[in-house]
Amino acid sequence: MIKRNNLLVFILTIGVFGILDTEMGVIGILPDIADHFDVSVSKAGWLVSFFALVVAVSGPTMPLLFSGINRKKVMLLVLGVFVLGNIVSIFTSNFTILLLARIIPAFFHPIYCSLAFSVAAASVSKKEAPKAVSKVFIGVSAGMVVGVPVASFIASAISLQMAMVFFAAVNAVAFIATLLFVPSMPVKARLAYGTQLSVLKKSMTWLSIVTVILLNSAVFGVYSYLADYLKTVTNLSSNSISLLLFVFGGANIIGNIVAGKLLTKNAKKSVVSYPFVLGAVYILLFFTGQFTVPMAIITLFWGVLAGIGGNITQYWIMSAAPEAPDFANGLFLTAANLGTTFGAAVGGFIISDMGTQYVVLVGILSLILGLVTILLRNYMYSSTKQLST
Known part of the structure; x- marks a missing residue:
């Protein structure tokens, strides 16, 4: 079996x-x-x-x-x-x-x-x-x-x-x-269509959707411009940029493996901790992104966290609507794509207005708002649980 x-x-x-x-x-x-x-x-x-x-x-x-x-x-x-x-x-x-x-x-x-x-x-x-x-x-x-x-x-x-x-x-x-x-x-x-659609009546579902949009925006709003960042801020050659993009991708795969273990061990703690850890990486990126070695190390950790983030966001929506798994996963895919589009758009606006170095702001702002929705959902879940007992 x-x-x-x-x-x-x-x-x-x-x-x-x-x-x-x-x-x-x-x-x-x-x-x-x-x-x-x-x-x-x-x-x-x-x-x-x-x-x-x-x-x-x-x-x-x-x-x-x-x-x-x-x-x-x-x-x-x-x-x-x-x-x-x-x-x-x-x-x-x-x-x-x-x-x-x-x-x-x-x-x-x-x-x-x-x-x-x-x-x-x-x-x-x-x-x-x-x-x-x-x-x-x-x-x-x-x-x-x-x-x-x-x-x-x-x-x-x-x-x-x-x-x-x-x-x-x-x-x-x-x-x-x-x-x-x-x-x-x-x-x-x-499952009847009505039963699956009924998950949209729950506030937890909508908070989870918004969280996925924000966390995806936090990752891809910055990552979308990584090549440009490495070129204009870190001043790397084309070959070095390609190498670091590959490092990010390989680290992303490692992040998926790590995420499975974290979510199995303590899902709630992993989700709450995520915005703080990624936020710390972005702060380091802002202050040391112009230096090659720190940037290479940051890219590695950032890639791992990006992989973890994908798993966390899928889990967050699934755990909000476990009674309709196919529909919940469909909502996840839509929210993830919307988050990527939104983050990339805001990141582009920040770059054109302030410069490439400041693109991390879209990540930090999205993480702060994402943390708020995570804590709201946790509070709502705890309140519902207390009322039921």
Whole structure:
């Protein structure tokens, strides 16, 4: 049973990696896409921004609509759509078709990711659930971190089409592994849509959503401009910047493993402590970011905390609405994407108004507000518990 559950979580991790790889991997080949399709780099960027926008919009609705269907069938459907979308991307010479080949799979992205978190958590005991989910998050981090340099390397070494083949191949591997090794998982007790939507009536759910938006804003509002920060503030070379971005990504994966252990041991303490620890890192970043060695050390710790943050925010929404796991995970995906968009927008405004060095302010402000919502939710939970007893 343990081996079967471990294999299931591993396959889910590959599946999530393939989907996030498809979403984020094109960042590394946007100039190649612009040249190949004869469009501007900013227009090629639509492949990223439209994808993220669709994920944010479909996050709560698509997992809800598919929540009553056999889990294995849903996995195969989503992975199949991604494989087909990637195959179209390989052979098309029309940018509009390429854009559609990404937008359509993007609608299915939240279904698989929310389902992966739910199935991983359900495959083990309630206490061990955060560890199982943290393993799936490794696929998320790897998809975001590994996909960009790998796609860029393949495009420069071989061709743009072969980079697209890489995306299709990873999803195809996940599809075949699911088909062969994942058992049929019918939904035994289908939750009514109304029952799942009723979690939105709870103040705890909304406080959790706002917390996820703020904590994601705190991480990605600053990280979005890390390359620019390393160039303009730390004055690093292009190779050094690439190395530190890789360090951040590798540390992010480590953070997922650490998060699983922290949340299993003491979830409440871990969540409350998080804004203080990340805030301390940002303060150090502000005062020592111009020095190479301190910046390298900060990047390492920051990457670990970013990985922990993803797990913490998913846990925070799930623990607020455990009665509707698929819908709750969909809400998490939407809130996370909104937080990233909001943080990046505010960070850009601060940079244009005050300078790149001050981008950490969006992180610190978001953490302060996030801590307020965390403490409010804890107070509300304690009050409710006292009334019930």
